[in-house]
Structures are given as structure tokens and as C-alpha cells.
Amino acid sequence: MSPIKKRIAVVALDYTAAKFYEHQIKELFGELVSTCAYNVLNGSVKKIKEADLFVVSTDAFESITDLQECIPIGVPKVEIAVAFTNKSLDTLRSIPSGSKALFVNLSEKMVREAITRLSQLGINHINFTPYYPGAKSISGFQLAVTPGESRYVPKDLNNIIDLGQRVLDSSTMVEIALRLKFDYLLERVKFKEYFRSLAVNNYSFNQLFGRSLQMESQFELLMEIMDEGIIGVNENDVIFACNSKAVEITGVTKEQSIDHPAISIFSFLPFEECRSTRKKINNRLIRVSDVDITVTVTPVIRGDEYLGSFATIQKFTEEEYKQHNLRIQLLNKGHKAKYTFDDIIGESHVLKKACAIAKKMAKTHSTVLITGESGTGKELFAHAVHNESDRHNYPFIAINCAAMPDNLLESELFGYDEGSFTGARRGGKLGLFEYAHKGTIFLDEVEGMSPALQIKLLRVIQEREIMRIGGNKIISIDVRIVAAANENLEELVSKGSFRNDLYFRLNTLPIQLPPLRERGEDIMLLFNYFKCKLGGRFTLSPKVINTLLSHNWNGNIRELHNYVEYLTYIDKDIVYYDDLPPGFHNNSLSTLKHNSDSSTNIDAKLLEQLAGNQIDDYFFVLDMLHVGFINQVAMGRLSISEEAEKIGHYLTQQEVRGILNDLNNLGLIKMSRGRGGSKINNRGIKVFSELQSRLK
Incomplete structure (x- = not known):
């Protein structure tokens, strides 16, 4: 007698995508499942039948309310995440560097998400311009790239590279298997070959599934691919899960922790607080064995019943490193110091003296003030100071304080939260101080700052923390400030146009650059x-x-x-x-x-x-x-x-x-x-x- 097939309802925005995802699921799970595809655009989603599992694309519904109108609350759901194949990436790599191309997809959200994902996968040599139904017409392009949406490419553009629909990614397929209790399929050749065909940049699926053979359950499979340490407790705060990363961070083995009360093994983790409040505990910094660790504890609640909670832990240094890499990806402007002291040309005594002083100051973390007439090379010295310091592997960001209006300079330096002012970017914006974390920010013509901004800068130097415009959260930063001035700041202080306290904060390590007329040879x-x-x-x-x-x-x-x-x-x-x-x-x-x-x-x-x-x-x-x-x-x-x-x-x-x-x-x-x-x-x-x- 054949087993009863599991019913899967596949829901996407349009018919083509829904049928494509349905076909992929059917190809992998075969006779074990029966599938039915629904889509929002033709209204079939209003007639969804009962299913054991609903597999839903992220762009199908605009809001939770819309989703709940079509899919019952409480039924098992898997959110679709898609991936490019290695074959698609090979096609894109063959395109000449610097090429301009339209990237065409069904919606603006899908276009931008796809371009971002390609960038993460190393496809940065093509200048993509988003295009989607309803976008303004664009001319001057000879090439279009699309993931299976050629019908939306402008009619006058004939050179089209169709990558085909993006496929369901590994996490989606794994979650479907686990939800339907088909986890044993994950060890089969068909699944392994499918996963190997996907373009990924975070872990090796060969290693992942090599480890999976030794794991006791499908839950451990997901636990072991996490970058953070994961510790899970049941409703009585007894530990039932602990992944390898948690063992590495805490030094407590799985044998020592599993089936033991959390209070006796991980007393520093606030499981009891989470159980009593039933609220998520976010980003709490604790110190364990002289190591700083960030902790987040999330309760698992179904209906009104508390089922347990999960703690994610990570060494603070690792999180800082990830944040640094994310800032670099977001910035994506190549903010690096270009010059070293070897690029400073001159043999005069006064110049060599200035270089010798600057090299010594570069080794510290204190604020540097470079003064001198316009054109004496203050920015060149700022680059050299950064490259000579132990911050040289981190960003160097230069901004001219006299080159932009006061309100624009403030938003550039400190960033802003969403909705803080008319025209603010959706989602807010990181400021240059955040981008320069661990690195150096060069404030050229600092005398051009308004008194109000001078006060904010003084706080940054004193407290090493900022607050975004319109925000209410204090953000700690580690930034070395190098400032430069064309005018005599002491005279400006005496005139009252520059704050006395800020001048003495900036003037911790002064460097005076000689004018060319004094440099003789x-x-x-x-x-x-x-x-x-x-x-x-x-x-x-x-x-x-x-x-x-x-x-x-x-x-x-x-x-x-x-x-x-x-x-x-x-x-x-x-x-x-x-x-x-x-x-x-x-x-x-x-x-x-x-x-x-x-x-x-x-x-x-x-x-x-x-x-x-x-x-x-x-x-x-x-x-x-x-x-x-x-x-x-x-x-x-x-x-x-x-x-x-x-x-x-x-x-x-x-x-x-x-x-x-x-x-x-x-x-x-x-x-x-x-x-x-x-x-x-x-x-x-x-x-x-x-x-x-x-x-x-």
C-alpha cells in the first residue's frame, strides 16, 4: 500500500512563477507529494483548497492582512527564497566588464533584490539599471538581463540574456522536507546535486551534507549551518539543543548540556526572564570567561502556550567584524586611503620634520589637527596618517565641511532614521561616522561647521557615540578623527566663531604644514x-x-x-x-x-x-x-x-x-x-x- 501523499499548495504573484516553483517541488519530491499552484494576479489564490503545507513567495502579498485573507491562520507555511544557479553566474561572468544592462523583473522589489543578490555573489562588473512594469522608459541600452521575464523587456531591445526563473534555494527545500517529515530525502543524490547547482557564498553544501549523515535529527542539520551559537530550552528551561558554534563559544560540550537545566549550565543566559515575561530579549552584552558575548533570547509561543525559547549567542568581536563587512558592502564606494608618506615629495628640513611628527602621531588613536595654507597637502597627510596607523585595513572617509549646507552635512555625518524629515530615504540612512567604524574620518575645512554641528562633533569626540537624525538610539562608534583647517582656528576662537572646547579637543595632536615658499629646494x-x-x-x-x-x-x-x-x-x-x-x-x-x-x-x-x-x-x-x-x-x-x-x-x-x-x-x-x-x-x-x- 502506497503512503498517503502530502498536499502542497504553491502560492506566487503570477501564474508563471507559481507553476515553475510547483514543477521544482514535484521534480525533487516526486510521488510523495501532490501539488497545486495558485497565483494572486489571476485571482486563483481566493480559491485555495486545504493542504498539508503552504509554500508562499515573499512578493505574493503586500501585507499580512492580504495573506491572512487567503491562507488560514495557524496552518504550516514555508516562505519561498530563491537562488541563482552556477550556470546563470557563468553566463553573466562572460559579459565584458563595465557593460551597461537593464535588469528586468516582475516588480521593483524583485529587481532590486535580485541585483543585490548578484552583487553578493560577486557579479559586480556589470552596471545594472532596474526595469520593471510601470517603470519609466529608459533609452541608451543595448543589453537586457532577466530571470525568466523577457515579456517585460522593452520592445526595441533585442539583445536579451534570459537566465531563466530563479530556483528555490536550499533553505526552502530543506524546510519543506522537514515540515513534511521527509528529512531522509536530504541525503539522496538528487537533492545533493540540486544543492550543488545553486550559487552560494556562505558555506559548502558538500561539507554540510557530509555532516548531516552523522546528525541525529533534521533539527541538528539546520542548527549546524548557523553562524551563531544556538541553545534551545523547553517549557521547563531544560536544554534540548546546542549547536557546535555554541560549544565553541561557551566551552561546554553537548554531552554536558543536553537534558540539563539551563540555570545549572548556562546561568548567564536569561532563559528564566524570557519565560516569565514571554518577550524577546534583544542584543544583551554579557561577559563570560573574559570574553564579551552578545545574546538574544527568543520565546516560542503557540497560541497562549509557552513552548520554550532559543538563545543565539556570538562573540562580540565576530559580530563587529561582520558589521564592518556589511558597512563596506553598503558603502560600496571604495573609501580607502590612497596615499602613504612615500607619496609626499620633498627634501626640505621643514617638510621632513612635519612627516616625522605625523608618523609618530599616526601610531596613536588620538585626534589629529592638520593646519596650513590652502594647497599645502593637508588631505595627502591625512591619507598618509591613516595608512600608517593600525586602522589602515578599515575605511578612510573624507568630507569637506565647508562644501555643503549645514543640514545636509549633518545628515551625511550622522545619518537619519526613516521618516525623520520630508524626502528621507525609506529605511533611513547610515551616517559617515557609522561607515567609518574602526577606521578614520577626515573632516576637511572643519572651520566651516556651524556652531550647532560643532556641539555635536564635540560630543562624538568626548563620548565616542552618535545619534541619527530623528532617532532615539545611542550608537557607539570607534572612529579616529583627523581634522584640517585652512584658517587660524585660534583667531576664530578669539572671534567667537569657533568653539574653544572643540578647538582644544581637535588640537590634541597638531601638525603644521609649511607653505611652499618656505620649502626652498x-x-x-x-x-x-x-x-x-x-x-x-x-x-x-x-x-x-x-x-x-x-x-x-x-x-x-x-x-x-x-x-x-x-x-x-x-x-x-x-x-x-x-x-x-x-x-x-x-x-x-x-x-x-x-x-x-x-x-x-x-x-x-x-x-x-x-x-x-x-x-x-x-x-x-x-x-x-x-x-x-x-x-x-x-x-x-x-x-x-x-x-x-x-x-x-x-x-x-x-x-x-x-x-x-x-x-x-x-x-x-x-x-x-x-x-x-x-x-x-x-x-x-x-x-x-x-x-x-x-x-x-
Whole structure:
């Protein structure tokens, strides 16, 4: 006598989906079940017959009320979850990276859910645009991708990749088997092959079903695939379930826990409280054996009867790691620091000092305040500080506080809850402080914050916690703040436009970046770097070099880059003074002081500016060349280096070469090729005499 077939009612939004799901169930469970498909769109769902199990798609009903009107309360139900097959993913992987495509499905919800799932499965190389019945018409696309809904693809689009309907996922099939007590089927080849055909990214089904052979019940099968520890108790708080993750977290074996009172084994878990209140206990943080654990206890109630409860437990560090990965997925904007201290170009003493200080500060977790004129590289330093810190594997998020209105800046930084203001995104939005958890947030032009926002920022620094706009929940964060200011914050404090207490909170670790005009030899170093990067092939006349070295550089490095780009694109082999942009003619030290200083005085000042704290080295080389002039001999790098060593000055040949190049560019000496040595000229002698009188 054949066993009585189990009756399954399959309910979906439309006819095609319902029949497809029905066919899949029939294929796997065969003669053990009888099935009937219903759908909402044609109204057949209003005539559902009795069944042992209702299998319902998530998009079938818009509300619980609609579902309850068609499906009786209290009957066994399984919610349909769908999955892509490995074959579908292989098809999508063959599409060229960067391709644009419409993703077409039955509803907006289904489209967005499918695109999100594909992203989780690693399909991120295609730029999908959602399309569904009722969506606005879209043009400019040559390709459409759809999971079996080709009928909704725009008529003028012929290139269609139909992946076929998404299939019922493993959890749906497993739950159907368990509900109907067909769990023994899960070990059969047909089921294993079906599960292996599904595209998943969280666990291996080969391992899952290898373990299932040793499990005592279908319930353990579901328990063991959970990422959290699960402990279940009956109505008398006696433990009847404990998965391997719970054993790993608590150190209590299954033999030590099963069939024992929870109070004697897991006294730290609030089962008794849950039983007495019959309410869910959410995210309670407890400490067990010096380990922080998050606990949630959920009661199981049918009708008015308490049947027991389940505790889900997880190490706090693991939950933090998951939250971090989820934030990265939600953000999906590649917020990473791009630059390190190796990307900071310069050999001047003042710059090296700033870098040395910044490297030491990077190793701490304290707030850093970077100040300096516009264009001095504050954001570059902020990137470098993050990459030098132990937070370098976490997000680096930069925002300009002066670049957006006050209310928009607040919502960007702190986020908001759903319905907090008109136009707020459904579901709310995480703020940048939450996205930057464990990482660094860079607040550029922090002086642009309003007084109200300054107060909120002060609380973040003091309490390390935020509250979203329109929310009522305190959110703890671990974020390192790096702030930058173009203006003098002390002056703004004295004027009352910047809070005194916030200034001292931000100014814990100050870094002052030097303006370009104070960096001497770095001017030509940076000039040549930008020239090489932009592909410039020109050379500079001595007068142009003098002008560059004497320029005020009010725009600092940004201004220098702009001028190099200008000189590159005028396409001249040699750049003369008249080829320079108008700004040079009106804003250089030599022009401003031409009427009051002699040319020799100006040359001496330029040399001092170029040499910086190495002026003694430059003066020594000029002195040696002057001696050579008197003795009518040319001086080479080796002879100058040896003379320096005799008096304990110690200059390497490479250092001498760099100084000779600078003196030659200033027009103070003449360098010969090969071993011809270098000679000082009349202009150089005058500068030497001027420096000699000053240094004395």
C-alpha cells in the first residue's frame, strides 16, 4: 500500500512563477507529494483548497492582512527564497566588464533584490539599471538581463540574456522536507546535486551534507549551518539543543548540556526572564570567561502556550567584524586611503620634520589637527596618517565641511532614521561616522561647521557615540578623527566663531604644514616631478628658475601644479620669462623688491631661500669655487668633497653635485661636462661676497 501523499499548495504573484516553483517541488519530491499552484494576479489564490503545507513567495502579498485573507491562520507555511544557479553566474561572468544592462523583473522589489543578490555573489562588473512594469522608459541600452521575464523587456531591445526563473534555494527545500517529515530525502543524490547547482557564498553544501549523515535529527542539520551559537530550552528551561558554534563559544560540550537545566549550565543566559515575561530579549552584552558575548533570547509561543525559547549567542568581536563587512558592502564606494608618506615629495628640513611628527602621531588613536595654507597637502597627510596607523585595513572617509549646507552635512555625518524629515530615504540612512567604524574620518575645512554641528562633533569626540537624525538610539562608534583647517582656528576662537572646547579637543595632536615658499629646494623638486608626470619636455631659462624660486606661491603646491601644466601645454622647447603666466609677473619677491634691492642682494636672498638650513653647505661650495677662481683652476665634485672632509664638514660627492646643479640653475657658476669641473662667474663672486658679509 502506497503512503498517503502530502498536499502542497504553491502560492506566487503570477501564474508563471507559481507553476515553475510547483514543477521544482514535484521534480525533487516526486510521488510523495501532490501539488497545486495558485497565483494572486489571476485571482486563483481566493480559491485555495486545504493542504498539508503552504509554500508562499515573499512578493505574493503586500501585507499580512492580504495573506491572512487567503491562507488560514495557524496552518504550516514555508516562505519561498530563491537562488541563482552556477550556470546563470557563468553566463553573466562572460559579459565584458563595465557593460551597461537593464535588469528586468516582475516588480521593483524583485529587481532590486535580485541585483543585490548578484552583487553578493560577486557579479559586480556589470552596471545594472532596474526595469520593471510601470517603470519609466529608459533609452541608451543595448543589453537586457532577466530571470525568466523577457515579456517585460522593452520592445526595441533585442539583445536579451534570459537566465531563466530563479530556483528555490536550499533553505526552502530543506524546510519543506522537514515540515513534511521527509528529512531522509536530504541525503539522496538528487537533492545533493540540486544543492550543488545553486550559487552560494556562505558555506559548502558538500561539507554540510557530509555532516548531516552523522546528525541525529533534521533539527541538528539546520542548527549546524548557523553562524551563531544556538541553545534551545523547553517549557521547563531544560536544554534540548546546542549547536557546535555554541560549544565553541561557551566551552561546554553537548554531552554536558543536553537534558540539563539551563540555570545549572548556562546561568548567564536569561532563559528564566524570557519565560516569565514571554518577550524577546534583544542584543544583551554579557561577559563570560573574559570574553564579551552578545545574546538574544527568543520565546516560542503557540497560541497562549509557552513552548520554550532559543538563545543565539556570538562573540562580540565576530559580530563587529561582520558589521564592518556589511558597512563596506553598503558603502560600496571604495573609501580607502590612497596615499602613504612615500607619496609626499620633498627634501626640505621643514617638510621632513612635519612627516616625522605625523608618523609618530599616526601610531596613536588620538585626534589629529592638520593646519596650513590652502594647497599645502593637508588631505595627502591625512591619507598618509591613516595608512600608517593600525586602522589602515578599515575605511578612510573624507568630507569637506565647508562644501555643503549645514543640514545636509549633518545628515551625511550622522545619518537619519526613516521618516525623520520630508524626502528621507525609506529605511533611513547610515551616517559617515557609522561607515567609518574602526577606521578614520577626515573632516576637511572643519572651520566651516556651524556652531550647532560643532556641539555635536564635540560630543562624538568626548563620548565616542552618535545619534541619527530623528532617532532615539545611542550608537557607539570607534572612529579616529583627523581634522584640517585652512584658517587660524585660534583667531576664530578669539572671534567667537569657533568653539574653544572643540578647538582644544581637535588640537590634541597638531601638525603644521609649511607653505611652499618656505620649502626652498622642494620647489624645483616638485616642479620636475609634475613636469615628468605630465610628460613635459621643455627646459627652463635661468631667469625663469629664479622667478620660480622667488614666487610667493600663495596657492602652494596646487598653484605649482597648475603652472607646470600650463607650461607643458604651451609646447615650447625652452621657457623664457615672457612665457610665464601673468601671475608670476605680479607676485614674485624679485618683482616686489626690484626697486629697493640690488640684483646681487636678490640673488643672495634667492640662494638662501633655496638652500634653507643647508646654507652653510652652499656657502662652502661657493668658497671652494672662489678659491679655484683665484688659483685659476676648475673644481670638481671629488676635490670639493675631499676639502670638506679635511675640515670636518663632510659632504658626499652626490650632495656636492646637487648643490652645483642649483648654483648653475641660478646662473652663479658654469658647470663643464665630464671631468672639466665647475667655475664661479662674476655674478657668483658677488653673491659669495654678499653671503660672506651676512654669515659673519
